Amino acid sequence: MKHKILVVDDSALMRKYLRQMLETQDDFEVHTARDGEDALRQIRELDPDVVTLDINMPVMDGLTCLSHIMTEFPRPVVMVSSLTEKGALATFEALELGAVDYLPKPDGTVSLRIKDLTDELVAKVRAALRAKRRPRRKTRAREEGLPKRSVGGRASPKSSTRPSTASPAEWAAAEEGVVLIGVSTGGPRTLEEILPELPADFPLPVLVAQHMPGKFTRVFAERLNRQCALRVAEVGGPTPLEPGTAWIARGDADVVVSRRKGRLVALSVPADERFLWHPSVERMVRSALDHVPPERLIAVELTGMGNDGAEAMAEVHRRGGRTVAESEETAVVFGMPRELIELGGASAVLPADQIAEQLVEWALGQSPAEGRGAARA
Template identity: 65%
Template sequence: MLRVLVVDDSALMRKYIREMLEEEGDIEVFTARDGQDALDQIPKVDPDVITLDINMPVMDGLTCLSHIMTEFPRPVIMVSSLTEKGALATFEALELGAVDYIPKPGGTISLSIKDIRPELIAKIRAVARSRTRWSKLRIHRAKPEKITIKKARPKITRDIPGLVLIGCSTGGPGALEEILTQLPPDFPLPVLVAQHMPARFTNVFAKRLNQSCQLEVREVNRPLPLQVGEILIAQGDADVEVRRKLGRKVAVNLPMDKQLLWHPSVDRMVRSALKCLDPKDIIAVQLTGMGYDGAEAMTELHRLGGRTIAESEETAVVFGMPRELIERGGADVVLPVHKIADRLIKWTM
């Protein structure tokens, strides 16, 4: 049986989430009403996965999470509201060690909480499979120091020498921070990222990355030129494509393609780049995440002469997306996340 501890101060939320999980038949559910209650229960029930609310009395979710990571390290999925305040707290949780998050639809007390059932169950099963490896090999990422970073002005040119594309999902924010903060201010290619994430989260995520990266980081909330010196984060709840406009390469945010399962779609992003650039000028990176988004398009890129990197199992929170690329024969190299930035620099500088 898979053991899950649900931590939420709302009795109604605990009831609904418990019912959703127990319907699976192979999930044993325990509940806690606040962070302190959770810490008291963890040694007794030894859950494989914990779902954790943020706003709770007695002990809030972030304080509880810091104790879990220190005393009882295991996969924690944050369940938070979709407000901007909730998004900020969620990213603090990811920095503290949470592996993923699921937005509560409709606010803190969500009467439509059952809408997240498929996503919640899929993520719980995915991170539970990685518990043993994750506990032993978890990368402790320190919260970036509040320092002033002098950034080079993006080089505005009529064309770009190439493009780095990065796709990721579950566990992606931490992996992206690990890579993007290592890129120097004179990195010679623009970077475009498709991270599966809601729209309210991508805006906050881009702003947080901009504080710690040496390159400028912006969300693609309108057509933006691809230019050296910038990292662009695809807007959540939408897709992103590379287009040609007036002789320049531009990242364009578009309505979600309903035929695709994940958004922003990595496959759609990579395929659009192949229409605008020589494959040999594209580098694609497949990071942690569930499913196979990006694997087919990156394999095609690899076949056409582009270069591809898959994150290795040793650091991937969920090995699904990188494994799909590797098994299709589409990865030039397989690297742990902390070595990917060095490879990008080696290939381009």
């Protein structure tokens, strides 16, 4: 059975390259469109299974076209965007509108090195063929407006899914721990459902490895910081892991947990090519196991292709830590969480909209059996 793929780009050279890249697959039937209006006409006629969509185009740009697709002809869309800050901002807007994933052009609008990404493009299109489309869920932060900043620059816990029951002093006295989140395809939208639901005084630091290019992660961290009660930032130099903060690993690198002067820190380090994806979830979790008692770790495996982090999180589970696998019902791509479940490494299997509440319960000292959605792995 042939899968119909529609490539939309205003550059004839890019259309040619993208078509050749996809036609390496015997089961892909590839068509092209020169702009957004042409794309909408062809979607009506061809009914493609997946659309790859450029952002910067004349006549009708990619974001406008995407909004029409999601409203009139919902189907998986992979954005093809420039590897720039402007391209990152537009890409996150596209993901919010409903795009499944994105492919960054290495050299800007017309990229002569795009063919270097053939395997990645094919993998993303295949993931899009399997991806589920689900409506955007409004968090309380979105429904009620952005959280107000209070003394010290922290946001009020207005967007929390539940009131906290421990004082900051009690939390400060607790033994060090950390929440580790691994995520790939479909991750930005999923993280934007989970992190804004954590209170500003969440008692554990949060460290996120989201597979993403380096020029995108700072923009993504800034975007999350505007939405969350937690302070959110990209990991730069040695970064103390403190409660009430969420740190996004820098793209095109790895992040590891270490200790400096007795304190837990996150370090951005060169990507280790022994690992397939970056920032590597597997490397992040294994480094945390070297420096934090397993019972003080909470590891979360969210939507994504492949198995990055599954073995390390299963090890956390075996050694007494707590783990969550996102359930199939909400995972855009059920690859990474499924691997964790099949390894018997999930303390709980939960839809995305229940994960923040579970994290709060565990962080406040409840056992996995007491937490919502007890282990079903």
